[in-house]
Structures are given as structure tokens and as C-alpha cells.
Amino acid sequence: MKDSSTNVKDSILLALQEEKESGLTRTIKIAKFLSAVSIPVVGLLWFSFRGELNLFWLVALVVWLGIAIFAAVSYWKPQPRIEVPGFWTSWMYAKLLTLFLLISAIQLLICPHLAMIEPSPYFSVTIFETLQTAFMTWGGMAACMFFCGLSFSALATLAALLLMRRATKGSRSPVLFKIAGLAILAQLPIVILQISDPHLRSYFLLWLLGSFIGVLSIASLLSILFKKVSSALSQI
């Protein structure tokens, strides 16, 4: 196994090599990244609608693709690709944003409330219908929108930060707020669709608030937890 110095040295050498790459090589890399992320999502939506796509859906899809392009460009910007505690670079934010984007696409496809948006490519998943009933009984539509935003974003954050635990360790407030900001950015396509629907229009801010709180609380918790664990391990 390589030691940490070799890792940081190698990653900087690789970044210097990437700086010398031509624009075409980088564009190909970006295009590959983008196709891998977006073809399944956009393809599935396109196929589900089969010509019923309205303007709001089209705008939401274009915004989703725009954010995906931003993530791909940030990911392939020449930079050292190494995770160091508390030091976040654009490729790591890009990884997170991509994951949040995929989760927002899944939300669009399986959230029972978003099925109210016409036309909707809703794929029924029983567990979410049970959850919806529970939230609706407890606090009505407002609670359902808030907790749906919160639970999906919290789960996405948990999965992403567990994968990137070395960088998450000891991350400070500005980083945690950036992560929450990315989660909100990835929710934009959903918000566009919520605004388009008269039933959901008045609740979209609750959805966003739920997402923001979900991401921020999980990210803060993991940041402290990983730091404590690492500190405890260093004492052994």
C-alpha cells in the first residue's frame, strides 16, 4: 500500500499532467461522464412520456441536464484527486452533486405526491405510499412535503458522505453549508415541477427546507462522528 506522501505527490503529478491535456481530450471525458449519468434518467423519462412532455417537464429536464453538465465539468477540471480531511475540491463537490441529482431523479419517479403532477412518469414503490399515508395522517400535505424532502436528502447525504468519509472528517461549517447548497441545487428540477402544479405550488418551500435541514444535520453529524472515531483510533 502506498503511503500518504506518495498519494499526495502522485495526485499532484497527475493534475499537472491533466493540465497539459488538450481541450478535446477533456471534452470527451466530460461527455462520457455526462452520458453515464444522464442517459438512463433522461432516457427513462423520455420513454415514459412518449410525446406527452409539456413545457414544464422540458424546462425541468433541461435544468437537470444543465446541472449535470456543471457537475461533469467540475469533476474533470484538472486538480489533484485525493481525499484529505476537511479539504474539499471541485471534483468532490461534483461527485456529491451527481449523487444528489440522481436522487432527485429517483424522487421524481417514485414520490407519490409528485405523481400528482400531470403528466407523471410515476413508478409505484409500496414503501413510499405507506410513508406518505403516515406523514399525511400526522401533519397533512405540509408534513408530507417537508419530511419527503428531508428523508430523501438525508439518505443521499448519508450514502455520499460514507463513501467520502476521509474528506468528511472534521469538515467545517462553510463546507457543510456548501454541501447543503448543492442538495438544494439538485432539487431545482423538482421545484420547477412543483411550481407548475396548483396543488403542490404552496408547499415547495417546505420541501426545500426539509432537504436543507436533512443534508445539514446528517453532514454535521457525520463530520463530528468521523473525527471522534479517527481521534479515538489514533489513541490506540
Add this chain to the structure above:
Amino acid sequence: MGQYKSGNSDAFSELFDRYEKRLKAYLKRRLGTYGQLYAEDIFQMTWLKIHSARKRFDSSKKFSTWLYTIALNNLRDHLRSPHIKSKHDVFDENQKFKTEEMSAEQSLISREDFEQVSEVLQLLPEAQREIVILSDWEGFSSKEIGDILGLKDATVRQQLSRSRKFITDRLKESLT
């Protein structure tokens, strides 16, 4: 550094190899035995920050001064965290330098003397201890230390003189 700024990999490798051991030893010395793991993290973060800020480097200045300024800022950020701060304070009381890191110094003074100096050094306030380490261990001039710590040259010299006198007096006391 000029060549590294313009993207030369060999120039970067040379700089990295030249400062790797020295910087690691410095960080480990500053963090003591409890902080070996953090020393590695701060070492990596320092080089990543050097890389991302390299185009802004003022070529009229010394690279080593810039490197240590960044390393020291990272170190301070790390020590400022409440969880780490309490631990560092506890360890400061009895901190012993890891002697295997100090082969060069050990060849000049005996292990016993070295430990005595290290113990006295721990009695100095943080700011003065930093100046002594940068001057007498790392070999920086008072002007360079001033650049690293953001202090005036005269202040550094004054602090250094006071610290050395304090160390000498304490060592004399322990001999008598």
C-alpha cells in the same frame, strides 16, 4: 518554483522531495506523539494548498517561507478545533519529542540533554516556542520567521533572545 508554477512536473517532484522529510518532521514535532495521524493529514493539505495557490506565489520570496506559512496556518486551524485543543493542552504538559525523528539533532547532543531542552521548551508560551523551533530546529532567519508568522523582524529577534535566555536559565537551574 518558477517552473512548477508553469506546470513542470519534474520541478514539482524536486521541490516535494526536498521538503518532504523536513516538513513532516516539523509537523510531527509540533503535534507531539498524540498527533502523528493528524501530522500526515496536515502535510497532505499543505501540499494541496500549495498546488492550488501556486500561480499566486510571489517569486521574489523564498519557497520554504511560503510552505511553512501555509503549513503553520493549517496547523493553527487544526489546533483551534475545541476537541483537539483540549487534548493538545493536556499533552503539552508532558510532551516528549519523538526522538527517532531527530537523528540530526541527536548526533550533536546526547538524548538526555535533548529531552531536557525539549521539556524546557514546553514551558515556553506557544508563540515563543514556535519562534525557537523555526529558528533553532528549522534554521529560518529572523526575517523569514517574521514573514511566516506575520511579525516584525525586531519582534522575532527580541522574542528569540528572551526564549533562549529562559531556556539557558532553566537548564542551568536543573544542573545546580
